[in-house]
């Protein structure tokens with residue numbers, strides 16, 4: 001009888017265990033994932049363009065990976081990695097940001113510390129070279145979470161002695177490629193109002209787990225091509241485009257921001273994990289397949305053990321990941 005019971009118990013255990021999605025049992029030393037935006041259409045890229053995308057992702061990923069490998073904090077890894085992506089004209093963040101309907105650039109960024117749920121964000125900044133660093137100062141130097149427009153610019157004036165806050169004229173963010181995208185969007189908008197939503201690509205984000213067990217997330221963007229002046233997307237909204245909580249995961253989103261705001265996507269990942277016991281991968285699959293409409297966007301996340309998940313429901317999303325096992329992954333297509 002005893003052996004029969006033992007056998008039955010073993011059978012149930014094995015069945016349950018094999019049904020569980022692959023989850024590592026112990027925390028990795030560190031893990032990091034980045035994205036360079038949903039909306040990328042890898043089929044339309046030639047070999048040189050694909051190579052340029054992959055090289056840019058590897059370069060940024062390596063900056064964050066080294067910080068984490070040296071025992072640095074997840075917050076530093078996120079900020080420094082995003083600065084590299086902001087300075088790269090390939091991405092729609094910092095240099096290379098999209099044009100709004102007035103032919104100018106308004107940038108959004110946010111950062112969150114999973115250790116204490118502190119967060120900082122800026123929206124609609126026009127002269128701050130690296131908005132992610134200003135977002136971090138909102139977190140550490142003010143009692144607020146989000147500063148926008150003129151107020152965020154004034155705060156940047158106050159932070160003039162901080163070397164990470166360089167100021168640039170608004171034209172610094174312009175690139176010829178983005179100007180052409182904008183002009184094409186203006187033309188298409190005349191035919192079809194909805195087309196502007198398609199013109200997103202190149203937002204950047206980073207999520208990281210450090211050796212101290214802390215998670216952090218950050219996102220930076222120029223928003224949507226031809227967006228209305230004053231429009232704020234999900235990227236600077238904590239809980240929509242960015243979220244981090246040591247209890248569960250760190251998340252950064254990309255895609256048509258309005259959908260991410262309506263569905264509180266970044267917090268939604270945390271909630272699915274905390275309240276329903278979903279794995280980080282199950283949460284991302286559920287959100288991209290069941291909650292967001294097709295072709296709206298994607299997200300990256302790392303959980304408190306170092307499991308990385310990256311999913312999109314668009315044809316492509318530039319993304320890369322690395323962890324302390326030596327794994328390095330770079331992907332463009334869905």
Ligand code: ASP
Pocket residue numbers: 037038039200201202203221222223224232233234235241253254255256257258
């Ligand atoms: N989510 C960004 C926004 O709506 C755009 C993007 O990720 O491509 O502003």
